[in-house]
Amino acid sequence: MTNGINIELVNLTKRFGKNEVLKGINLIIPAGQFVAIVGKSGCGKSTLLRIIANLEQKTDGESLKDGIQQEDFSGVRVMFQEDRLLPWLSVLENVGVGTKLIKNWQPLALKALDQVGLKDRANEWPHVLSGGQKQRVALARALSAKPRLLLLDEPLGALDALTRLEMQNLIEELWLNQKYTSLLVTHDVAEAITLADRIILIEDGNLALDLPVKLPRPRTRSNPKFAELEEILLQHLLGQQNEKSTKPKELQAII
């Protein structure tokens, strides 16, 4: 059962002036899937996410949600590396922004805040919270209106290692409960393996790798398969310059 949005990218192309960032991406993400996108810094991960979110115009190709070209943000929520909380609103009202602050938003916001374990901080200002807590508030805000697609652009990039692990658990748990489609951009290969059903590697504006992750959840690094996958991904990321010929197909065969 899923209430997620399915995504279909057809020959999606994006140029900033002469700089071709995405060179014809073809990708189908079924509703409810958790997909991680990895790739070197500057390879176009954020751009891809922003086009799917309608925050950026595509140059060419199609970006379809549930089979159609949607212009608005309904059902789609984005979480960024910065928390983007409004410092002048209480924690609760910030979460309420997710429900557009229209009538009777308080119970919804409070429930979402409870889900991330910060119910008792509802009436405080954001600036008194730690970085991890702020991101949890941002997550509660994203989830307060029952999104059908959650886009996460390195949301844990600025957090310390321990907080990051906690947040990963939380992200997984909430996704398992609510079954929206989830798209996570990350530079942390282990994070991608921990969370995703499928890992996509972008290289030179192309899809270089499309790797299913079939490990049982919750996933731990102690699983040898985990290390194996990590090795493959790291090899690929680090060895991009040397071994451009590696085909996704061959790699999938190895697994």
Add this chain to the structure above:
Amino acid sequence: MKKKWIHLLEPWIIPILIVVIWEVSNKTGILANTILPAPSDVVKAGYEQAVSGVLFEHLQISTTRALIGFLIGGSIAFVIGILNGIVPFAQRYLDTTIQMLRNIPNLALIPLVIIWFGVGEEGKIFLVAISVFFPIYVNTYHGIRNVDPRLIEMGKIYNLSKFKLFFKVIILGAMPSILVGIRYSLGIMWLTLIVAETVAASSGIGYMSMNAREYMQLDIVVLAIILYAILGKIADSIAKLLEKKLLKWNPVYQ
């Protein structure tokens, strides 16, 4: 406990000392009454003016002028600042013109204002309105332009209504800057009014002071100066209170 008492007292020791020395100098004849009246004489003058009701009449007239001018100039500035901050089209047409006018010292308009309005109320209100316009306009405009675009983008992703986006994100985000404008303009407001009332008025504290000068009533002249200081302080305190109330989310104002 005792230490706290002394801390509270400390800032007042030097002012009190000055007043005492001033009083003693006057009474012993070191400082002539024709140069500067004794503090006790100023208090006496204040008391006499207050009892006769003249003082409050002038005070009320000056305050009314200041407030009306502030409200007119401030609200026009606020609206245009918002307009230029969020509508690029309006900004392209209006901002340069306003920036050019800003370079005219507003007191340079006094002769023109006297010709236009004589010594009537309109002239002084006009001058006050003009003087508060620029600080409020500039700070409102910049406050709005400097709201973090990432927060505005966030508001849009979350489908906030235009109304909510405007109040909850843009106006509240611009508030620190808007309040700087208000605080600054409250200072300018009194300054402009003092000069305007001194040059062209038949009532108000500035007039009271100029009138007293003609009769060499130095105590009243000094009284007027002190009144202006008090009024300025009150205005500043109100602005500070506003900041404390409206910006309590900001650790800087806690």
